[in-house]
Amino acid sequence: MKSWLATALIGAFALAIPGHANAQKTKVTVYTALENDLLPSFKASIEKAVPEADVSWVRDSTGVITARFLAEKDAPKADMVIGLAASSLLMFDKAGLLETYEPKGAATLKPAFRPSKAPYTWTGTAAYLGVVCFNTAEAKGVPVPVSWNDLHNPALKGKIVMPHPASSGTGYLMVAGWLQGMGEEAGWKFMDGLHENIGAYLHSGSAPCVQAARGERTVGLALDMRGASEKTKGAPIEVIIPKEGVGWEVEASAVVKGSKVAPIARKIADWAASKEASELYTKGYAIVAYPGIEASPKNYPADAEAKMVKNDLAWMAENRERVLAEWSKRYDSKAAPKN
Structure with a gap:
């Protein structure tokens, strides 16, 4: 005992x-x-x-x-x-x-x-998907983009930032979305034109929208939820999904x-x-993922899910190395320094 x-x-x-x-x-x-x-x-x-x-x-x-x-x-x-x-x-x-x-x-x-x-x-x-964060206060007469091709506007030269696709999943899904949605030839041609206006490729999916929200850039291609969050905080930005649809x-x-x-x-x-x-x-x-659970973030684009391009995840995986190698060959000169 x-x-x-x-x-x-x-x-x-x-x-x-x-x-x-x-x-x-x-x-x-x-x-x-x-x-x-x-x-x-x-x-x-x-x-x-x-x-x-x-x-x-x-x-x-x-x-x-x-x-x-x-x-x-x-x-x-x-x-x-x-x-x-x-x-x-x-x-x-x-x-x-x-x-x-x-x-x-x-x-x-x-x-x-x-x-x-x-x-x-x-x-x-x-x-998650990629959106356009457009600072209306910094635009200075540049029309709000409704199409991806609107980002080729010469008035935006040096004023656009986007995530580096080798570092950021958001960056890669955007590149994959353009190549799958537009077709590879047209997708690379679009990115050639976009590159002319790029100020830097950042190593974060959120940072481009943060910079646009602060007025450091006019356009930030970035994570969808970051766009909604920055607008909700009061930033003078529009969170845009171009009419052709977005990668996800x-x-x-x-x-x-x-x-x-x-x-x-x-x-x-x-x-x-x-x-x-x-x-x-x-x-x-x-x-x-779970059916029936609806999230309604403030200032989130209402048509987002309907504008997700047809996306083959297996294609993204199988072609990742090839796509990133080609992307780096063409555009890595504007990659931001890594911390």
């Missing part, structure tokens, strides 16, 4: 020691390109749903995370990927770096957020093959496919 009581008291005392509960948690290294301001709430939600998990983020832009993950392919350091472009995950899948796992409830998600063919290695969570991409999650904490990573993958996760994604995205 005394032995049992002593054991119980020791156990109770141990649980009362600060940090003891955390000692039971398992570190899960998650590579992500989610915006920094979303990470605390995502971590809290994941760890509430999966109490044994201690989420450790490794965060950078899409291009940097993609390159890092592929460079580590022989000895992966990530256990999971959350909030990275599906086209990047398709590259990882082709290299045999992802575990085959269909999360619980994934079959209920919108078709665009699930693989179109086996094996099932990734699950979409939200969609799906944020996705996956479990890394060979992870030593795969059972816990699978539980987190289940969370990523849940209604709760989609509700959380509405804090940063207007279009989410």
